Amino acid sequence: MAKLFERPKALADVVTHYCPGCTHGVIHRLVAEAIDELGILDRTVGIAPVGCSVLAYDYFNCDMQEAAHGRAPAVATGVKRVHPECIVFSYQGDGDLASIGTAEIVHAAARGENITVVFVNNGIYGMTGGQMAPTTLQGHKTTTSPYGRDLKLQGHPIRVSEMLATLDGPAYIERVSVHNVPNINKAKRAIKKAFEYQVQGKGFSMVEVLSTCPTNWGMTPIEGLKRVEEEMMPFYPLGVYKDTGAEGEAK
């Protein structure tokens, strides 16, 4: 009998610690499917961050390094320079990448380091219990912005994809979402493309994935998905921000 659906080989057969309704599981699966489809599992090294996906080193079935908070792009650089033939990716949240790790991501991108970054943006620190992130939207309540993010007090949220796209180093940057099936399919294509660019030696690739945190948003999973569409996407527009492979083609 033909199997219609099975676990990707790149995804370990373990129970994850993610909360109900969290989209990390979906994004993990998309990364694993891309690795499987490209046939690169036996030469892939992943870098896990600090944050909700800190235990990603137990969830991906490849060699993994656990990095300090925000430092994954530097660690990935070290691995990639030693093993250029390996496919090296980092998997980072918004606190990790867009706050404490801004120097590392900006300079890895500027160097055009031939690595792939999966950037999961849910606008909150999940693991530590729902604090304000650099990507938290104006007015959103968190435990450290209990009256709602006030731009005068707490500054503006950062659009990382747009910011990194101003650099000459990156080969491919796209923002996607996983709030419904059509977008999950688009996210899959983007993640696979990002890995393909690395396989082809094109340079730095990053996919920003808008994600949910029903637990710390105080929402049901379905309300969370709605928030992504109605509140996050207007501020964080989906789309391709940089694609050196498409240069010369009609845009």
Place this chain on the structure above:
Amino acid sequence: MGEKLLMKGNEAIGEAAIKAGCRFFFGYPITPQNELPEYMSRRMPQVDGVMVQAESEVAAINMVYGAAGAGARVMTSSSSPGISLKQEGISYIAGAELPCVIVNIVRGGPGLGGIQPAQSDYFQSVKGGGHGDYRLIVLAPANLQEMVDLVQEGFDLADLYRNPVMILGDGMLGQMMEPVEFKERPAMDLPAKDWATSGLRNHPGRRNVTNSLFLQPDKLEEHNRRMEEKYAKIQSELVRYESTDVEDADIVVVAYGSTARIVRSAMDTAKKEGLKVGLIRPITLWPFPSAPIADAAKHAKAFLSVEMSTGQMVEDVRLAVNGAKPVHFYGRVGGMIPTPEAVLAKIKEILGGNA
């Protein structure tokens, strides 16, 4: 081999690392160690190696983490304020038990301090500058020949014990020129790096993970205890020091690095004047040579720790002497260098006061 080359300290460190098979260097500019990343920028491309000038010391040490975890011989260097920035990464490297060599060409502090030689990073180096229970193997050369020998050996020690090794120099050793000879080291029987994250195809059937996270307290304790055993093994196997005229000394001076050379000058004069002065020069600052100091306390009347600090190593000397004899201190700081005359005067003051 066998050829003597006149080299600047910082450059000699770089060449020693390359001779030891180091092909990955991650650096960041800071005085007085700049000649080292500059040398590596010139030399690494010539030996198919990699030198990345990182965006910060923080990034540089995390690149070291990645490269060491991937199984490479890797080095970084900095000077005091930069080493402070690296402490996070050093703690992770120690926790994940990754071998690497870290060079600190010490300058005066605290804060931005100065750019002249100092030994004020002793505490930071040997007591754990980062968080958590860990130890660095800390090697303190006193001249450039010893420095290149220790850099070359340092890579072997790092691999042998799966532990970061720190070369603790100072601005004087980094900037001075001396003849050095790069000796062929006998190949050590080193454990295979079968834990390296090099992709499953290089180790089929076993997934390799470099990590320092243990959320279950019993597992973390187990990890801490295993590391504690490793540190005990290093303490029993690696202590190294140089002992001069200690047997019949009335006073034993303890000094390391370039300061020990100044003490030697003071000892030469003291000897001519009939004073019995011995020197214990720790080469490994961790593990610290406590036993020979304790032995010397059986006959010596007093000890004197001479440092370019306000008194850091002297605490370990006191622990070793354990109250048996008085332990004195003399130091200059801020980039000021102790003179042989001042050291001799201090020795006479102590002996004159009948210890």
